[in-house]
Amino acid sequence: MLALTRRVGERLVMMDGTVTVNVLEINGDRVVLGLQAPREISIHRLEAYEQ
Structure with missing residues (x-):
């Protein structure tokens, strides 16, 4: 895992x-x-993806 700090x-x-x-x-x-x-890349919250 990569941990980053952003503002x-x-x-x-x-x-x-x-x-x-x-x-x-x-x-x-x-x-x-x-x-x-892009539309062809799906983005989900982990809890929704696991269901």
Whole structure:
């Protein structure tokens, strides 16, 4: 696992630049992320994926 520290407005880029994760908001122990990816890449919360 790679652990990174990011601040609001900072981004992570994955998969040759096709997936971007944006830190939108940090409120206490809650983080709001925005994900941008091509439609053919599925993105799921782990609990939904495991069902």
